[in-house]
Amino acid sequence: MSSFLTSRNVADVLNGITNGVIYSLVALSLVLVWRSTRILNFAQGAMAMIATYVGFAALAPSTNYWVSMAVAIVAGLVIGGLTERVIVRGLYGKPEINPVVAMVGFLLVLESVAAAIWSTSSRGLPTPFSMVDWQLNHKPVAMSPFALYEIVTALVVMIVIAALFQYTKLGLRLRAAAIAPEVSRLLGVRVGRMLTLGWMLSSAVGAVTAVLVASNYFTGLTPTAMDGVFAFGFIAAAIGGLDSPVGALLSGISLGIILQFVGDYLNSNAIILVALGMLIVSLMVRPNGVFTRSAQRRV
Amino acid sequence: MIRVEGLSVAYGAVQALRDVSFSAETGAITAVLGANGAGKTTLLRTISGLVTPRSGTVSLDATTLTGERPEDIVRRGVGHVPEGRGVIAEFTVEENLRLGAMISKVTLRDALSQQYEWFPVLGERRKQAAATLSGGERQMLAMARALIAQPSVLLLDEPSLGLAPLVTAQLMHTVSDLCTSSGLTVILVEQNAKSALRIAKRAVVLYLGRVVADDVAAAVAEDDQLRQYYLGMVK
Numbered sequence: 001m002s003s004f005l006t007s008r009n010v011a012d013v014l015n016g017i018t019n020g021v022i023y024s025l026v027a028l029s030l031v032l033v034w035r036s037t038r039i040l041n042f043a044q045g046a047m048a049m050i051a052t053y054v055g056f057a058a059l060a061p062s063t064n065y066w067v068s069m070a071v072a073i074v075a076g077l078v079i080g081g082l083t084e085r086v087i088v089r090g091l092y093g094k095p096e097i098n099p100v101v102a103m104v105g106f107l108l109v110l111e112s113v114a115a116a117i118w119s120t121s122s123r124g125l126p127t128p129f130s131m132v133d134w135q136l137n138h139k140p141v142a143m144s145p146f147a148l149y150e151i152v153t154a155l156v157v158m159i160v161i162a163a164l165f166q167y168t169k170l171g172l173r174l175r176a177a178a179i180a181p182e183v184s185r186l187l188g189v190r191v192g193r194m195l196t197l198g199w200m201l202s203s204a205v206g207a208v209t210a211v212l213v214a215s216n217y218f219t220g221l222t223p224t225a226m227d228g229v230f231a232f233g234f235i236a237a238a239i240g241g242l243d244s245p246v247g248a249l250l251s252g253i254s255l256g257i258i259l260q261f262v263g264d265y266l267n268s269n270a271i272i273l274v275a276l277g278m279l280i281v282s283l284m285v286r287p288n289g290v291f292t293r294s295a296q297r298r299v
Numbered sequence: 300m301i302r303v304e305g306l307s308v309a310y311g312a313v314q315a316l317r318d319v320s321f322s323a324e325t326g327a328i329t330a331v332l333g334a335n336g337a338g339k340t341t342l343l344r345t346i347s348g349l350v351t352p353r354s355g356t357v358s359l360d361a362t363t364l365t366g367e368r369p370e371d372i373v374r375r376g377v378g379h380v381p382e383g384r385g386v387i388a389e390f391t392v393e394e395n396l397r398l399g400a401m402i403s404k405v406t407l408r409d410a411l412s413q414q415y416e417w418f419p420v421l422g423e424r425r426k427q428a429a430a431t432l433s434g435g436e437r438q439m440l441a442m443a444r445a446l447i448a449q450p451s452v453l454l455l456d457e458p459s460l461g462l463a464p465l466v467t468a469q470l471m472h473t474v475s476d477l478c479t480s481s482g483l484t485v486i487l488v489e490q491n492a493k494s495a496l497r498i499a500k501r502a503v504v505l506y507l508g509r510v511v512a513d514d515v516a517a518a519v520a521e522d523d524q525l526r527q528y529y530l531g532m533v534k
Contacts, residue, residue, distance in 0.1 A: 172398055
């Protein structure tokens with residue numbers, strides 16, 4: 001048993017899951033916004049990065065990790081709400097290219113602003129748990145307390161979001177506003193408010209993701225810290241289906257595991273090529289995503 | 300009473316409604332009839348706030364509705380069952396009803412059991428996705444979802460569209476019963492003039508956005524000229 005747990009393949013799977021849940025969280029935050037507003041938020045990673053800077057560098061530099069995490073989440077909520085109200089609200093109903101250009105532009109603005117305020121040098125964040133792998137019979141298991149914390153946090157976030165959407169009145173309104181905005185208005189749902197709330201939730205999920213990424217001392221916090229993670233999260237969302245939260249979860253974890261094997265058995269330089277290849281094949285075979293049902297469209 | 304006065308609506312250069320005025324009596328069915336493109340659906344969408352008029356007003360008793368948002372107008376007691384029914388296909392029957400019940404003043408349990416009493420088939424299918432319902436069942440769901448908020452006025456847009464004659468007759472019977480039993484005011488938009496005139500107390504006939512007749516339903520039904528030129532009915 002101990003040799004199995006310390007084997008190379010199991011290590012790849014465990015490391016893949018640890019990376020994959022992060023991709024899943026990025027994908028989930030993209031899905032939350034896409035489902036409600038049909039906009040791909042290319043600035044999502046940068047918005048999350050700014051929220052993390054606010055939590056750990058600007059407002060709460062001397063407080064502990066958990067307080068900073070809470071501040072980052074609140075900052076994420078505020079940034080998401082402001083983005084929807086100030087930038088996105090004017091883009092509804094416009095040609096599809098407009099929000100793409102606007103969000104890419106917003107990404108560049110946020111990264112420039114972060115560099116101007118906090119510099120481009122990497123900032124180490126406190127780590128709440130050890131990143132040293134557990135040992136079994138004096139051999140590493142490829143799972144550290146920090147990695148377990150990442151996995152548990154990601155799962156808790158996903159369960160909370162799923163429960164909110166499935167079992168609460170607010171979730172029912174959010175889903176209705178996303179699927180059938182006009183009918184929802186006729187039933188008394190304040191659709192504009194729901195769209196803002198959707199962006200706030202997405203941005204808060206992004207903030208949690210960015211804190212997890214930046215807490216890893218191999219990464220640290222920089223203005224572009226989320227760019228790579230966002231790319232893989234975007235690929236996971238596109239493969240899973242931009243309409244499918246379950247797809248975001250499963251494709252993120254699958255992508256993490258596959259890429260871990262690619263990096264281990266082939267070459268770490270091949271990781272991005274394989275990821276993009278998977279995206280292209282997926283778009284050719286299942287353009288709406290592996291987990292999206294054809295009926296899941298606006299009514 | 301719903302009162303529409305001097306309502307004009309345009310989509311760009313296209314004038315959809317021209318100086319439309321009429322009243323819908325409390326506790327009665329007022330049929331709005333006319334051919335395709337007469338402006339019937341635009342009229343209902345303007346009453347419920349989805350379309351902003353160029354001029355004119357809509358009022359419910361002493362309250363002016365014009366200028367208010369649809370989500371506020373429904374809170375004032377104006378329910379709207381849109382053309383094509385508008386049920387949310389991805390939701391279950393009960394989720395559709397729960398959504399409608401969010402502005403209801405009675406408890407969810409009471410509100411649901413009332414609708415299941417009026418439309419027993421919905422109770423049997425409460426856990427089913429709305430996408431799996433037949434056309435008639437979807438229409439019942441759309442009506443139940445509007446009624447569960449306990450409106451004083453119900454706007455019904457082409458409820459018979461795509462339904463078999465027998466199902467249409469059942470629906471019209473249900474609408475008529477609701478008016479009688481609960482004092483509901485109904486504005487019924489229909490292309491099927493015959494079945495609408497059978498249950499309506501008054502009828503308003505639209506032609507190219509103008510009111511060409513506003514009279515008791517029986518009189519409209521007997522007017523050969525109206526029947527022939529505006530309603531496409533052959534005696």
